[in-house]
Amino acid sequence: MHDAAQALQFVRSKADEWNIDPCNVGLWGRSAGACTALWLATHPDLADASSPEMIPRQSTRPSCVAAIFAQTTLDPLQMRAWVGRELTYGPHAFGISTGGLSAGGRFDRFIAERTALLPLIEEFSPASLIGAHAPPIYLDYLDFTMEPSEPLDAYYVHSPRFGQGLAELAKTAGVECHLRYADKKDADYSGWKEFLIQKLKRM
Template sequence: MNLSPTLRLAAFLAVGSFAFQVTAQTPRTAEKYDASVPKPTLTEVRYGEHERHVIDFWQAKCEEPTPLVFVIHGGGWQGGSKERVNRFADVKTLLDAGISVAACNYRYVKQAVEQGVKPPVKAPLHDAARALQFVRSQANHWNLDQERIGAAGGSAGACSSLWLAFHDDLADPDNPDPVARQSTRLWCAAVKGAQTTLDPKQMKQWTPNSRYGGHAFGFGNFASFEAGRESILPWIAEYSPYALVSKDDPDVYLTYSAPPALGENQKDPTHTSNFGVKLQEHCRANQVSCQLVYPGAKAITHANATEFLIAKLKK
């Protein structure tokens, strides 16, 4: 694919202490894009110093600045890659609707532990925030509307998306780094199989056989996660999406593969729609729009995440 002069320029501009790289020097993952995914306009664009600080970008053809869907892959913050993008949003359909797409990699929890990041979940979450800021910093080069950016993701990537949606803006307007001055706020978020809380007490109340989340805070198993809860309450308040909801937050869309059963063991407790039911209740109490979709759910306004994103971003 031939790149426009603007995109060629963007691919080599230096931001902070890093320079963009259009192609990676060595493969970072064995995963490949599905055949249904169009070829990215730019690949392996660097947003940071770690080898996983890379973004792929698809530019929608439009004279006016386009909205953007920012995709954060799943994998428990322990695996996965940006090549999973079509599991969470239909790239071709978004491009046809005049919406550009970016998909990022980020550090895994194990890499955060190796680097001494505490809690470990800070690394993937703040990497996602940094990647979003980086994309915003390229709005002029990539023909983007800086305001209309919606996040999409699944599982851990869904949790990261909700964390961005509900967290206060991390922009630092006085920072000498132009990327750090950019906003981390979203226009909307559409996620699949999201863990909406990282509080083990809430997880057990909602789903008694819960077993996910301890690794986010450095615990080896769920029992130690529960036992150590009191010692990490400030971290839960900072990194659990549920704890961050406030009335100024954007619309969110949640989809799950099975109906809820609050207070009952679940076949897949890590991705149960019990998470969605409780977040929707909390969002409604805070006057935040939260659509919840699962088999048998009633009054569905948007059939899937891509349809929701198009409706919200193209308004």
Template sequence: MNRLVLVPLLFAASLQAQSAAPATKPAPKPKRAPTVANVAYGTHERQVLDFYKAESANPTPLLFFIHGGGWVNGDKANPGELEACLAAGISVVSINYRYSYQAQLAGVMPPVKWPLDDAARALQFVRSKAGEWNIDKQRIGASGGSAGACSSLYLAFHDDMADPKSSDPIARESTRLWCAAVVGAQTSLDPKQLKEWTPNSRYGGHAFGFMDPNDKKTRDTRFAEFLEKRESVLKWIKMYSPYELVSKDDPPVYLKYSDTPALGQPQKDPTHTVNYGVKLQEHCRANGTECELNYPGAPDVKHAGVAEFLIQTLKK
């Protein structure tokens, strides 16, 4: 073929391939610039965090924000309750973390290990910076929505993961929280519980490998298999499901949802239904753990939203 003809054909083919390739969604532009941006707490490109400093002569409480996105999407830009917390004298950290499908591609099982391990490690790293960043190590509250909410509750209920004997000073830092306040949280990763609470549940299997890691659209398509093979991953469910970790020495938590309870009935949005919150609150009360549940028409609500709970709890 004549070279003059070949070059345009190749160029046209290249343009066609580019248009056919899925576009990568850019990270949202931050509304406020962090005091320090993209601080590495690990070696992976996703193991970075932003720090927003509240000016104070004394060490400040901290909001530790974990973004949502089902552990397969999302970014640390524009953390929830940022402005309210800074105005109240509460500094803010917002983290990125390795996605579950990246763990799966790396052969790590269960895949949820990476995002949850990263949340714990980032929290320890932040505590190691307490002196430099003028942070009160004790008064740290976690927050986030959806998967970020689940990660926050995992930290709130998990026993301290500090290793006092480690040669790594960061690993010696505590992972315990002062409180957690979350939105649309998945409180359990047990398919048997989820099916009982909300019959059309579809979320959670990807945390334990029931997903094609090369196609994020398959995240919620294998719930039936997840339920069928529950016993094979039950040891991991016990390790990583927030519901399984609740004990009487846990900090207070605040749960906010936008729908009303309907246990045992299909839900319009089963992945973020308040049914999760109702069952966690029951479980927390049975274990002597403080759990405030807010949804439209909910009784005994003391705080209108996440910011109010965080500010009152972290500043009292």
């Protein structure tokens, strides 16, 4: 994730050469890439104003973010509360050993190790980080209905319930957040592409 932050800083450092506005940069990503984009949107800015080098001085905060099929929380208890007990995705992100365990057993170990992992969860989970500082966000789960039509792993990994949970936190924090899924269209934008285009035009 820090590599993504440095990539954004590099792009901004090339603003004059590439004829871009460094204050007007949107991000989008899918699945884990969407989680990374949300992390950049919700994490405190990593710019180092005291650095003698140009790149580290650049902001890591995007102007807006479109996140497609995003995992919006990395907290196993919150994941289960939002998405359901069928969710078994996530332990690998924290290097949890999978030796001989079923998928459900691996997630149970993830929960058992949660306390030790909390510093990492709080550092990298968008749901833990979201606050009034975050830019406008568009969450898109268009391939999925809120309730699963059939119990496929892909649904639980990319469930609109992830988006619903973050959208509620965003509303509480006063952050503009749009949510679209198969049985709910967004009233303001036809999709994530229009969201990015319109947001970047206005900035």
